[in-house]
Amino acid sequence: MNKKINLGIVASEFNYDITFAMVELAREHARFLEADIAEIVKVPGVFDMPLAVKKLIQMEDIDGIVVLGAVIEGQTEHDEIVAQHASRKISDLAVEFGKPIGLGIAGPGMSRLEAHQRVEYAKRAVEAVVKMVKVLNGIGKSSESTEGSEDAVKGFFKEFG
Numbered sequence: 337m338n339k340k341i342n343l344g345i346v347a348s349e350f351n352y353d354i355t356f357a358m359v360e361l362a363r364e365h366a367r368f369l370e371a372d373i374a375e376i377v378k379v380p381g382v383f384d385m386p387l388a389v390k391k392l393i394q395m396e397d398i399d400g401i402v403v404l405g406a407v408i409e410g411q412t413e414h415d416e417i418v419a420q421h422a423s424r425k426i427s428d429l430a431v432e433f434g435k436p437i438g439l440g441i442a443g444p445g446m447s448r449l450e451a452h453q454r455v456e457y458a459k460r461a462v463e464a465v466v467k468m469v470k471v472l473n474g475i476g477k478s479s480e481s482t483e484g485s486e487d488a489v490k491g492f493f494k495e496f497g
Contacts (some may be wrong), residue, residue, distance in 0.1 A: 341399050341469050342374040343462070344392040348405035348441075350381040354451045358404040358440060358458035365459040369466045374398060382407055382441055383418045386425035393433045400436040400465035404458055406451040407443030415444035436468035 343366055347355050359376065366373050374397060377388045382405040392398050403426055407419040419441060430437040440461030442454040 341369075341371040341466055342397050343371050343465060344375040344377065344395070344398045344401045345373060346377050346379060346385050346388045346392065346401060346403045348380070348382045348385065349378050351406040351408060351448075351451065354406040354442075354448075354455060355404050357452075357455045358406075361455060362402055362404060362440065362458040362462050365462045366466075369463065371462070371466050381405070381418070382422045385422050386429060389426055389429050389437060393429055393435050393437070398435070399469045400438070402438040402440055402458070402461045402465055404440040404461065405442070406454075407441060407446075408448055408451055409443070409445050419444040434472070436465045436472065438462060438465040 345359060345362055347359050349355070363373055375392060375395070377392060379385055379388050385403050385405065389401055389403060392401050405422075407415045409415050423439060423441065426437055426439065438461030440458045442451050442457050446454070
C-alpha cells in the first residue's frame, strides 16, 4: 500500500481575500489527488514565506509544500522585488532540502481583478508538488540507478503525461 502524501501549505495573509480562496481550492484539490494537508501556516506576506517554508520542510512527515500568495502591483516596483526574492529563496530551499515546493504565488505586476482570476493557480501548485513527490519517490528505487531514474520518469509521464 502506498503511503499517503502529506503536504504543508504556507499562505500569505496579505491580500487574504484572494489567498483564502487559494487555500480552500488547494485543500479541495489535494483531497481530489488523495493527498493530505498536514499543516497550514499563515504568514504576514509573501516576503515572509521562506522562513515558514524552511521550518515546514524540515519536518519529516511533510513530503512537499505549497506556497500561496498574491502580489498585486502598486505605485512602486515593490511587488517585483517581493515576488522575485521570495521565489528565489523558496526555490533554494526546495533544492537544499530535496523536497518539492509548488509556487502558487500570483504576480507581480497584476491588478486585484487579475489576482482574483488567478486563484486557480493554487490547484496547479498542489498538482506540481504531488507529481514531484511521486517522481522523487520513484528515483533510485531499483538496484541500477539509471534504470530506476528512467523507470520513474516513464512512470511519471504514463501517469500524468
